[in-house]
Amino acid sequence: MKVFTEIASLRTYLKDERFRAAKGGQNLKVGLVPTMGFLHEGHASLLSEARKHNDLVVLSIFVNPIQFGPGEDFETYPRDSDKDLALADREGVDAVFLPSVEEMYPNPTKTTISVNELTAGLCGASRPGHFNGVTTVVGKLLHIVSPDNAYFGQKDAQQVAVITQMTRDLNMDVNIVPCPIVREQDGLALSSRNVYLSSEERKAALVLSRSLQLVKKKVEQNERTTVGELRKDLIQAIQSEPLSQIDYVEIVQFPGMTPLEDRLSTEDAHEDILIALAVRFGKTRLIDNVILTKKGL
C-alpha cells in the first residue's frame, strides 16, 4: 500500500498505473473512497465495495476545513492516521492520499462549487456553507484522482444527492456509488463523531435508529399515513429521550430533496422518501436517516 501526501506524486503514480495497464490492453478501473479519516466499519464497507469493482482503490483522508462552520468541530474532529492506515491495509487499499491543509489549499480558495435547491434544507439549512465546502473539496479530489467510481455512505444522504447532482450537472465522468448505512448491533449508525459521546449520551442516541424504525414500520403497515403524522410521531419519539435536542426532523423526496407537505400521504411522493434527522446529545450533533423506497410504500 502506497501513502501519498502530495497531489503531484499521487497523480504521477495514477498516470503511470493507468498508462502501464493501457499498454497491456487493460483499461484500469479506479475507485475512490473520500473520507475525513478516523475510519470505522462504515468506511470499511465503502472500501470493500470499491475493492470489489475496481482494479485500483484510492482512499483519501482529509479533514476539510472549509466544510466546517465557525464554532463547529474542525479542530477537535478525531484523527488517528495510524489506525486508519491499518484499516486501509486490511481492506486492500492500493493508495492512501493523506494531504495537509496546505497541500489542498496552498492559498485560500477563490473558487467554489455550489449546488442550489438540494442544499436548501436539512444539513444545508442548519450548517450554512457546509455543502459548498463539501462539493468544492469533492470536486478537487475527483480532479486529482479521476476515478471511475466514487463511494459515499448513505448516512449522509443529502450529501449523496448533492454530489450526484454536481457530477451530472458538471459532466464529471465518474459514477457516484451510495453505500448502505452501517450500524452497531444496537442500531446506532456508525460515525466518527460517536467517540464524542459520554456513555449516557451513547445510550440516549439509540433513540434515533429506534424512532426511524418505528415510523418506517408505521408506513409499511398503513399506506395512508400523512407526512404530518409521521413527523409528529418522530418528534415525539425523539423527545421521549430527555438528553436529545432536535436540530431537524425532515421528510423529503429523494434524491430530489424536495419537501413533502404535511397533508400529503407518503403515497403521493414521486420519488423515494428520505426521513432524515439531526439531533444533538450534549455537544455532539448526530445524523441518521432511513429511505422508504417508492415501490415499497
Place this chain on the structure above:
Amino acid sequence: MKVFTEIASLRTYLKDERFRAAKGGQNLKVGLVPTMGFLHEGHASLLSEARKHNDLVVLSIFVNPIQFGPGEDFETYPRDSDKDLALADREGVDAVFLPSVEEMYPNPTKTTISVNELTAGLCGASRPGHFNGVTTVVGKLLHIVSPDNAYFGQKDAQQVAVITQMTRDLNMDVNIVPCPIVREQDGLALSSRNVYLSSEERKAALVLSRSLQLVKKKVEQNERTTVGELRKDLIQAIQSEPLSQIDYVEIVQFPGMTPLEDRLSTEDAHEDILIALAVRFGKTRLIDNVILTKKGL
C-alpha cells in the same frame, strides 16, 4: 475531421483514441479550444497553437446561454456552423464538438462554479453572473474533453485570469494557455461581435486600439506616470470619438485583477498591469486591452 453533437459519443471517441495511443506506448496529448463559434482569425490562431503542441485537437462551438444576462445578445449572437467547420478543417482540427443547448443543459443546472475576487470588477461588474456562466461551462467542457491544454484568447484577459484561477483552485489537471490578441490591419481587435457594427461604428471602434497604444507608449516613455493620469488620458482619448459610450476603463494588476489606486505609479505594481476597456458603439459592446509587462515598465 469528426463532428460530434453528443457528449457520450465525443467521450467514447476520445477514450478510444487515448487507449489506442497508450497501447502503442504513446501518451496522447489533447488540446481543447473552447469557442462560441462564428470563428475568425483570432480563433484560428488558437487552433494553430493547439495544433502545434498536441496530438489531437478538439474545437468546441457552443453559445452558452448561462453566460448571457437578460437583455444581452444570446439570441442574436452570430452563428455560422458551415463556415466554422470549414475553418476548423483548414486548421487541421481532429474533432469538433457542436452540442445543442439541450445536450449541455438537459435540465437547468443546479450546480455553479464561481470564482470570487477576480470577478468583482471589469466585465464581472458590468455583466453580473457572466463569469459564473463562463466558469461553469468551461468546467463542463474540461470534464467532457479532459484536455492536457486549453487555449483562450487574451482579448478576454479577465476570463483568462478567472479560468486559470479556477483550474488551480480545483486541481483541474489542465494547462491553460493564453494566446495574444489578433487584430485587423487597422488595429481593431478581432471579435465575433464586430459583425454587429455599422461601417460608421466600425471606423469609430478604432479608437479602442488607438487609445491603448497611446497610453502604452506614454508609459514606455515616462516611467513616473500615475495610474490616475493614465486613466484620464484613456477616457479623454476614447471620448474624443463621439460614437463611443464607455462601459468601463480599468487599470488593474494581472492576473490577480487587484485594483491599482490612482495615485500610484505604474512602477508600483507587483504584477503585470492590465489596461482594459469595454466601450459601446451603438448597441455593440466591444472590449479590448493591453498588458504592460512588469519588467518592461
